[in-house]
Amino acid sequence: MTSNAHAAPPASTAEIGFGKPILDFATQILAVVGAELQKLRHDPWELVTRAIQPVLWLLLFGEVMAQVRGLSSGNLRYLDFLAAGILAQSVLFVAIFYGISAIWERDLGVLHRYLVSPAPRSALVIGKALSASVRGLAQAVFVYLLAFIVGVEVDVHPLNILGVVAVITLASGLFSTLSLIIACIVKTRERFMGIGQVLTMPIFFASNAIYPLTLMPAWLRVVSSVNPLTYTVDALRALMLTKGVSEYGLPLDLGVLMVTMALLVTVAARMYPRMVI
């Protein structure tokens, strides 16, 4: 700590607990997530309306495409194959537009309140990411319910459920942090909507969400192999379905998601304060 020439030392009443930084860091993450949970408690309808899209995909798209031969993958029926893909997709769609709430908060002034607090920017960004995870997990509940109803062979072993929770938490956090970075760059809601739409398509279609990678031309397979959604779907397929198997192996799936998440959080923590301007 550098001393300075002209001002008085801080008052002795300083009460910020810098002495217990890890606990404080957790508290500050909790501050952001807690507020999000309280908001959802006040108005849970958003979660319900968001559940409509995966329902439509699974019921309309899934039931029709299940008739197409050649789409089935390995030992899985197409509807089972698709269920994990749709779970990942619904997580992606919720998370990728999450940045718009950051722009909204900037326009309102709520952003200033976060940025003027002593909370490290990484705590704020992780808090935001976990807030998106809460929404992603809510989506998962709906997709699971629906999967049961249409007869998907869902694995309900507690360890599998725990694994799904972990993957969805990571994937939601990852895509929402990407979304936050985009929000920091484009800064207006209008521009964001445009970019959000443009991003969703390639992330979704250049992945193994609704068809196996084996159907893809070689170049697209390369694209999808650097797509975090591919690893999300791969992990979900193995964890969610009784007959599901991971193509890449769960350690690689989780590793890719965690490393990408860490990178994105680092970038977002640097960019987030610049949103003020």
Next chain:
Amino acid sequence: MNDLANKALATADRAVVVTEALTKQFGDLVAVDQVSLVIREGEIFGLIGPNGAGKSTLIKMLATLLPPSSGGGTVAGYDIVRQSAKVRGRIGYVPQLLSADGSLTGRENLLLSARLYCVPHAERAGRIAQALASMGLTDAADHLVQRYSGGMIRRLEIAESMLHRPAVLFMDEPTVGLDPVARETVWSHVRELCATFRTTMLVTTHYMEEVEALCGRIAMITRGRIAAIGTPAELKAQTGPGATLDDVFAHLGGAELESEESYRDVQRTRRAAREHG
């Protein structure tokens, strides 16, 4: 100006805010131009000046929301650039825009602040209850803030920014858009807080009668520079016999009244006024 600042420094028991040639440039526009200023502990210091004169930019630099282009300063003994996180732990900031979250209750908003500022767990509930009581918000504590009146929102925001007992409180046009009764209520609470906690306060406002009633010293800012600094009485005496603060404002800032206030500024101010009104 520097003479006055130096004199203030010499007579200061404790300087809490010190700036030296603090400057902020946005492209070609010099929003804050070499501002040197000393504010002592316990002072209520007013910043007045036309829209777009640089008041908000100056406050944002002191609150570490914007990095200075050149020059520097300390707040509560910490450097606003090199020790920005420490500064943030010792200040409160009430932005011109709406910063309380409308989709949370008053109590939840306070809890969010308490966590962000790591107010010790054992003291949280007590401080929140006390803050609500002192701002006259106890009855409305568990209502959503979107149902609050403008004056109630401002009082809540001030309570939020005081929970961690900051050394300095920055308020950017806290009474914009409020009716006279709500304005008076806000100020009476602010005076009480300052007296109780010996908080130093830096406040911008367009209402000259507020400046006169509240501020020990004021600085008139035009085109990013300090055009005059002193007690309200001194400034009036400098302007001419029988001058009011409105005259001071017109005399020093009159030419600026039609200045380059941007569309976005107007939009923001109006939105803030609407949200608060």
